Amino acid sequence: MNRRDFLKLAGLGTAAVTAGVSFRLAHWWDQLPSTDFEVLSDEEAAITASIADALFPGDVGSPPMPNGIEVGVVEKFDAYLAGLDDASADGLRMLLHAIDDMAVFGDLSLTRFHKRPRSERIAALEVWENSGMMVRRSGFRALKYVLSNQYCNHPDVLAAAGIHYSCGGSV
Structure with missing residues (x-):
């Protein structure tokens, strides 16, 4: 040539x-919001659910820790986005799509993140968490922080973790 x-x-x-x-x-x-959400589209809700399932898969301990989807992480994340300014909400939504699409380039399997089995999704999120690119790592950690807040504040998660408190002051 x-x-x-x-x-x-x-x-x-x-x-x-x-x-x-x-x-x-x-x-x-x-993307327009789904009829079920204020901010998230159906595709973004599916991506968020697949991330929540990979980050918080639940376990069979005693008592069992609930799965992220079971405790409504997707719905709570949507409500969180609805309370943000448009630029911040759009940035987090863009990050969802980046995670979903970048899975295709990670191993060239042409399968997007939210359509992969849990084990592959967990491995993909570990790549984002430990990325040598600060922007990628920081963006993912910000998303993980927000989703973790939605998960860890659920009463079933607190009870499974052995944390018993009430905001009313009495125990």
Whole structure:
């Protein structure tokens, strides 16, 4: 291949990647809320549920720790987003889509994050958590912090963890 042909192919490849990324960003940005949620679209709710299931899978201890989906992490996350300014809520929504789409590039399996089995989703989130790229690692940790607050404040999770308190002052 001569230099001219190489440059043509490189230019076409760059244009294709740019168009693909632009299309995905437009797709992420313009999603309307689901009828069941204030902010999250159906796709974003599915991504959030798959992240919650991977972060908080529950266990069979005594008493068993509930799963993140069972305690309503998705619904609570949607309510949290509804209380944020638009820019912050959109940033967290974009992060959901980034996690979902980046799974395709992680191992080139062409399967998005929310359609993978739990074990693969857990491994993918560990990659985000321990990423050498500070922006990626920090963004994921911010999302994890928000979802953890939604999970850890549920009465069933507190009871399973052996934490018994009431906000009314009496125990």
